[in-house]
Amino acid sequence: MFWSVVQSHPACERKAITNIERQGFTCYAPREKITRIVRGRKVSDARWLFPRYLFVWITDHWYALFNTFGVSSLIMNGDKPAKLPDGWVEQMRGREIGGLIVLKASRFKKGQRVEVTGGLFAGHHGLYQGMTSRQREVILLDALGRVELAPDLLR
Numbered sequence: 001m002f003w004s005v006v007q008s009h010p011a012c013e014r015k016a017i018t019n020i021e022r023q024g025f026t027c028y029a030p031r032e033k034i035t036r037i038v039r040g041r042k043v044s045d046a047r048w049l050f051p052r053y054l055f056v057w058i059t060d061h062w063y064a065l066f067n068t069f070g071v072s073s074l075i076m077n078g079d080k081p082a083k084l085p086d087g088w089v090e091q092m093r094g095r096e097i098g099g100l101i102v103l104k105a106s107r108f109k110k111g112q113r114v115e116v117t118g119g120l121f122a123g124h125h126g127l128y129q130g131m132t133s134r135q136r137e138v139i140l141l142d143a144l145g146r147v148e149l150a151p152d153l154l155r
Contacts (some may be wrong), residue, residue, distance in 0.1 A: 003058070006075070008071060014055065016054055017029055017054060027057075028055040030048075030092050030101050031048055032046065032049045047090040058076065067099070
């Protein structure tokens, strides 16, 4: 018994979850808390943390997942479902607050001078501009203009 990954059809996560659970499987699909501006007001909302990807507890009759409405594919490792690392789903559930995963805020302040520590722009310096709704850090590089980077690439 182990956790594996199922890919749903586009925008069919709820349909896939319902039909997977009807077949007796346990399904987990983490959602993240986001804040949007709607008509000048901040509104809290939720969206799928991994759009189209659902985590399913595999016991024995996993072949049934191939013919499940809403399911596009089962991520395979050869002729068997791919296994997630032990404890991965439990770790994700442990990060939930009120059923939603709250991603950590940036450690930088707007206008702060930062250095890119990895990737294509390693060694470049710029000014921190904020974080996008997709948890990407936005910086203005001295030579290249506005760039969005993964949070762990800044110092």
